[in-house]
Amino acid sequence: MAEVAYVPPAWRERLETRGLAPLRSTGVRYWAWIGFLLVIIAWAVFEYATQLNNGLIVTGMRDRISWGIYIISFVFFIGISHAGTLLSAILRVTKARWQMSVTRMAEFITVVALMVGALFPLIDMGRVDRVLELFQYGRWQSPLMWDILAITTYLTGSSLYLYLPIIPDFALARDRLGPAAPRWRRVFYQVAALGWRGTPEQRKLLDRAMTTMMIVIIPVAVSVHTVVSWIFAMTLRVAFNSSVFGPFFVAGAIFSGIAAIIILMAVLRKLLHLEEWITRTQFLYLGYMLAAFTLIMAYFNLQELVVTGYKMEAGQTFHFAELMTGPFMPLYAYYWIGGMIVPGLIMLYPRTRTIAGITFAAVLVLVAMWIERFLIVVPGFRVPLMAYGARNYFPTLVEWSILAGAVALFMLIISVFAKIFPIISIWEVVEHRGPEPDAAAEPRRVRPTIRPELRPQLTAAGTTTTEGVQP
Amino acid sequence: MKRLALAILSALAATAIVAAPAAAAGPAPTRVRIAVPPSIKLGEGAGVQAQVLDASGAPVAGALVTFTAELGFLEATNDVVLADARTDKAGVASADIDLRTDGSIKVTARFAGDAEHAASSASAAIQVGGSSQLYAQGAGVKLPGFNEAPTAPGTSAALLPGAASLWPRFSGWPVALVLMIVWSIYGSVVVVLFRVTASARRSAQ
Amino acid sequence: MRKVIGRRALLRSGMAAGALAVGGSLAASQGSKAQAAGTSGGRLRRWAMVIDLRKCDGCQSISQPPQCTEACIQGHFAPEPMQWIQVYESPLEGQAGTQFVPTPCQHCQNAPCVNVCPVGATFATPEGTVLIDQMRCIGCRLCMEACMYDRRFFNWGTPAQPPQTLFLEYSPEHQDPAIRGTVMKCDFCPDMARAGRLPYCAQACPHGAIYYGDLEEDLATNGSEVVKISRFLAENNAYRLKEDLGTKPRVHYIPGHGEAVGRMPTTTGRKATTWPWQKTIGGALPWQR
Numbered sequence: 001m002a003e004v005a006y007v008p009p010a011w012r013e014r015l016e017t018r019g020l021a022p023l024r025s026t027g028v029r030y031w032a033w034i035g036f037l038l039v040i041i042a043w044a045v046f047e048y049a050t051q052l053n054n055g056l057i058v059t060g061m062r063d064r065i066s067w068g069i070y071i072i073s074f075v076f077f078i079g080i081s082h083a084g085t086l087l088s089a090i091l092r093v094t095k096a097r098w099q100m101s102v103t104r105m106a107e108f109i110t111v112v113a114l115m116v117g118a119l120f121p122l123i124d125m126g127r128v129d130r131v132l133e134l135f136q137y138g139r140w141q142s143p144l145m146w147d148i149l150a151i152t153t154y155l156t157g158s159s160l161y162l163y164l165p166i167i168p169d170f171a172l173a174r175d176r177l178g179p180a181a182p183r184w185r186r187v188f189y190q191v192a193a194l195g196w197r198g199t200p201e202q203r204k205l206l207d208r209a210m211t212t213m214m215i216v217i218i219p220v221a222v223s224v225h226t227v228v229s230w231i232f233a234m235t236l237r238v239a240f241n242s243s244v245f246g247p248f249f250v251a252g253a254i255f256s257g258i259a260a261i262i263i264l265m266a267v268l269r270k271l272l273h274l275e276e277w278i279t280r281t282q283f284l285y286l287g288y289m290l291a292a293f294t295l296i297m298a299y300f301n302l303q304e305l306v307v308t309g310y311k312m313e314a315g316q317t318f319h320f321a322e323l324m325t326g327p328f329m330p331l332y333a334y335y336w337i338g339g340m341i342v343p344g345l346i347m348l349y350p351r352t353r354t355i356a357g358i359t360f361a362a363v364l365v366l367v368a369m370w371i372e373r374f375l376i377v378v379p380g381f382r383v384p385l386m387a388y389g390a391r392n393y394f395p396t397l398v399e400w401s402i403l404a405g406a407v408a409l410f411m412l413i414i415s416v417f418a419k420i421f422p423i424i425s426i427w428e429v430v431e432h433r434g435p436e437p438d439a440a441a442e443p444r445r446v447r448p449t450i451r452p453e454l455r456p457q458l459t460a461a462g463t464t465t466t467e468g469v470q471p
Numbered sequence: 472m473k474r475l476a477l478a479i480l481s482a483l484a485a486t487a488i489v490a491a492p493a494a495a496a497g498p499a500p501t502r503v504r505i506a507v508p509p510s511i512k513l514g515e516g517a518g519v520q521a522q523v524l525d526a527s528g529a530p531v532a533g534a535l536v537t538f539t540a541e542l543g544f545l546e547a548t549n550d551v552v553l554a555d556a557r558t559d560k561a562g563v564a565s566a567d568i569d570l571r572t573d574g575s576i577k578v579t580a581r582f583a584g585d586a587e588h589a590a591s592s593a594s595a596a597i598q599v600g601g602s603s604q605l606y607a608q609g610a611g612v613k614l615p616g617f618n619e620a621p622t623a624p625g626t627s628a629a630l631l632p633g634a635a636s637l638w639p640r641f642s643g644w645p646v647a648l649v650l651m652i653v654w655s656i657y658g659s660v661v662v663v664l665f666r667v668t669a670s671a672r673r674s675a676q
Numbered sequence: 677m678r679k680v681i682g683r684r685a686l687l688r689s690g691m692a693a694g695a696l697a698v699g700g701s702l703a704a705s706q707g708s709k710a711q712a713a714g715t716s717g718g719r720l721r722r723w724a725m726v727i728d729l730r731k732c733d734g735c736q737s738i739s740q741p742p743q744c745t746e747a748c749i750q751g752h753f754a755p756e757p758m759q760w761i762q763v764y765e766s767p768l769e770g771q772a773g774t775q776f777v778p779t780p781c782q783h784c785q786n787a788p789c790v791n792v793c794p795v796g797a798t799f800a801t802p803e804g805t806v807l808i809d810q811m812r813c814i815g816c817r818l819c820m821e822a823c824m825y826d827r828r829f830f831n832w833g834t835p836a837q838p839p840q841t842l843f844l845e846y847s848p849e850h851q852d853p854a855i856r857g858t859v860m861k862c863d864f865c866p867d868m869a870r871a872g873r874l875p876y877c878a879q880a881c882p883h884g885a886i887y888y889g890d891l892e893e894d895l896a897t898n899g900s901e902v903v904k905i906s907r908f909l910a911e912n913n914a915y916r917l918k919e920d921l922g923t924k925p926r927v928h929y930i931p932g933h934g935e936a937v938g939r940m941p942t943t944t945g946r947k948a949t950t951w952p953w954q955k956t957i958g959g960a961l962p963w964q965r
Contacts, residue, residue: 055856056815057833063757063965066820066830126815126830126857133795133814140646142794144818149646153653160660167667194664195671202667209663216656235822236788236921385826386779387766391965544895544902545874545888551895551902569906571894573715606722606891 007430015277019426020176022272022418037412044405047398048123056126058398065381065393070124072373073403077117078228079369083257084110084158085221089214098285101277104425105268106261107162112413114155116406123402143231150227154220161213167206168427171196225253238315239380248300255293256369262286262362266355268423277424280355287358290365291347294340315383322379331371339368498589500526505580505593513601516567521580523562525588530562534582538566541577550579573599715893722804722891723864726908727778730932731885733939734763734776734946738882741947744778747880749951755835755854756951756962760862761877765946768933773941775933781806781827781862782917782925789819789828804926805864807848813858820859824918831856836960838953874899883937
């Protein structure tokens with residue numbers, strides 16, 4: 001734990017009040033929102049029931065394109081679950097401090113996206129009644145089994161990792177909510193806070209646990225998305241038979257994860273009035289990361305295009321033609337322009353580098369990343385294996401409804417979590433960040449202020465020396 | 472050059488002499504003698520020889536002899552061609568045949584005949600014994616714990632001799648090892664959490 | 677056309693193998709060697725197929741849909757869009773015209789589908805066939821993604837089958853009755869072979885283009901002619917589909933375009949496959965592949 005800097009009591013009071021406000025009171029608008037989500041979910045459940053009733057014939061999938069929106073969305077949701085890992089773990093390991101006020105949201109996204117994403121393989125299964133056979137007869141050699149093992153491990157780890165930094169905030173809620181709070185809340189916070197008093201011993205222990213988790217969660221997260229890519233890359237189909245799939249999917253996952261966290265940040269900032277703690281700094285830094293990943297994604301895509309396109313293995317010609325001039329051209333064009341070029345440009349120009357601009361870029365990226373998964377799965381399956389004409393895949397209403405239901409479920413769980421867990425890691429913001437001024441909010445061309453003792457001193461001889469200057 | 476031309480000429484003359492009477496009276500009768508090992512083991516090649524002789528007992532050189540075996544499979548039985556060879560100057564054709572069916576196999580050497588010689592054949596039986604499995608096909612590189620193909624599972628065990636469940640062999644150890652490491656780290660973190668609670672209880676006392 | 681011995685006749689007369697395979701499945705997990713087909717010397721069969729494309733004209737000469745597919749459908753009661761052996765018409769390499777390629781499951785010895793199955797529902801038998809246990813299949817369709825020959829079929833809806841399938845006892849070797857939400861494919865008819873019969877497709881081929889055989893005895897037959905497989909393949913430049921993928925199929929092809937039965941490569945087209953019972957079961961709704 002870093003030394004606690006001087007914290008103005010009024011600032012701290014404001015933070016704690018704001019941070020705990022959603023836990024204290026709930027407005028009508030919240031319940032309307034929950035009701036809206038529940039209606040969508042109910043509709044999706046109804047559509048799923050039709051699917052159970054009639055079989056997967058109600059979907060647009062058939063033998064030759066045997067995976068569709070379900071697997072696409074599975075990959076997509078597992079992808080955005082990487083937000084939490086990146087923001088919390090990687091940035092915590094590197095001791096970046098600006099992200100402290102949004103780590104909690106990122107960890108939410110991780111846990112919730114994993115929970116929602118893990119549903120899709122079940123929805124996609126032809127015989128979901130036999131799901132327990134995976135435990136009875138499961139084979140270690142199957143990529144699907146690796147997925148199950150990796151996602152279980154990641155979900156457990158990220159839940160633990162969500163819980164660890166929440167303990168002091170639970171204690172805060174326990175101490176501050178008072179007797180006005182409902183009984184279940186008081187009992188819940190009492191139990192969940194694990195008797196946290198903030199003693200030095202407890203701090204040391206928590207610090208140790210968090211360090212362990214933040215280190216172990218990074219390889220686990222990388223492995224998860226690598227393994228997700230392997231359900232494609234472990235086959236011989238020309239579009240999937242590539243060794244770059246693992247890193248490509250990991251990069252794509254982090255890319256979409258950053259976009260997801262930017263959007264959630266923008267939404268919760270407005271709704272929960274967190275403008276003081278989630279400032280342009282967070283948007284700007286995450287936006288820079290987004291921009292960096294547009295380049296990484298462009299690089300991966302280009303290298304895939306060049307390496308396979310140069311050789312033009314049988315089937316690859318068909319695949320490329322489909323993407324670039326065929327039926328997938330609009331989507332493919334959007335993926336490049338909306339997913340990589342425009343977000344990159346938005347981050348390039350100071351004029352568009354605003355909160356609204358960055359959020360807009362994030363929305364573009366998130367949509368593009370769903371489309372990217374679509375462009376991996378559907379055109380990949382479309383390449384004919386034998387002498388037959390390529391088949392089309394049009395998702396049906398059932399599939400779109402279930403996707404909508406999954407998105408609604410994602411938002412629902414986030415909304416419920418926001419009412420139970422403090423959405424800002426209050427104690428970490430207090431300890432690590434303190435009431436520092438919002439650097440990025442200042443006018444842009446500010447000359448860096450240099451402390452007087454570090455200024456180059458003019459010597460008597462009239463030469464400049466930099467002796468003693470610390471960079 | 473001279474000597475070579477002479478040799479060719481005399482060879483032609485010899486053929487003409489042999490062929491002349493045959494051409495007049497149609498194909499001359501021939502007979503085939505076959506020599507086979509009486510018994511072999513499965514998987515061993517059998518050297519078989521057949522000698523083609525004309526009516527006078529003189530060897531016929533350059534005759535194409537086909538070795539067949541009478542073999543049945545499912546709905547059909549017929550003479551299966553195993554090998555063919557041409558006779559040498561002594562009228563002997565030799566071949567190595569590969570029999571993969573056990574039991575008493577009737578091997579036939581058949582000379583189909585030509586313009587001068589009538590067709591003839593001879594048969595002999597080879598006792599093929601043994602029960603060793605001859606055909607085996609491995610699939611690529613075997614990585615322990617990764618690409619071992621499953622054989623018949625428990626529910627349809629009837630198809631597999633001594634069908635074992637997948638568990639006793641436990642081929643997934645590399646994956647299991649990694650998982651165990653990660654999950655034991657999780658376990659250690661949970662232990663630390665218990666110590667946080669314990670510490671609170673101590674300080675409360 | 678030869679008379680095709682159907683499943684019902686087989687089940688009634690032969691019985692031996694089928695009953696053992698089905699009845700023994702629960703009781704015997706150990707020492708059930710007797711059920712695997714063996715030679716007279718007790719060696720295991722290693723089933724294989726050789727398809728002589730020189731003799732395959734896609735049944736143009738008899739103006740019928742490909743008889744192998746028809747017989748397979750009728751013998752296995754395959755639901756509507758499934759052609760477990762499908763006669764693809766593919767362009768000839770390096771010359772004008774097409775060839776007909778009857779394509780059953782290739783029964784790969786390094787089968788991608790077997791490798792990826794999460795529950796071992798697709799498995800390799802010691803005889804070299806790749807079978808599916810539809811009682812175990814969870815319908816994840818990973819195997820359909822992995823199969824490079826497009827030879828796996830999913831029951832997307834309620835499969836259209838004639839009512840008598842309901843009275844058949846299930847076995848992975850004949851896959852009836854079909855179960856919704858599971859994957860099916862050509863099973864290489866080992867139950868037929870054990871009873872001394874050729875697979876339906878080989879029985880039905882009017883030109884005897886399909887040879888079914890045993891690599892252990894190195895013999896194959898199309899019903900009238902027995903050949904030594906190794907010699908037959910070597911003499912005729914046999915190949916296997918997508919050999920370079922390393923899947924090691926058990927189905928071999930002898931290149932050709934029906935020239936042995938008088939087909940010109942430029943005579944294209946074949947009759948569409950039919951399913952005699954497509955409308956006989958209520959509730960079943962055939963789909964397109």
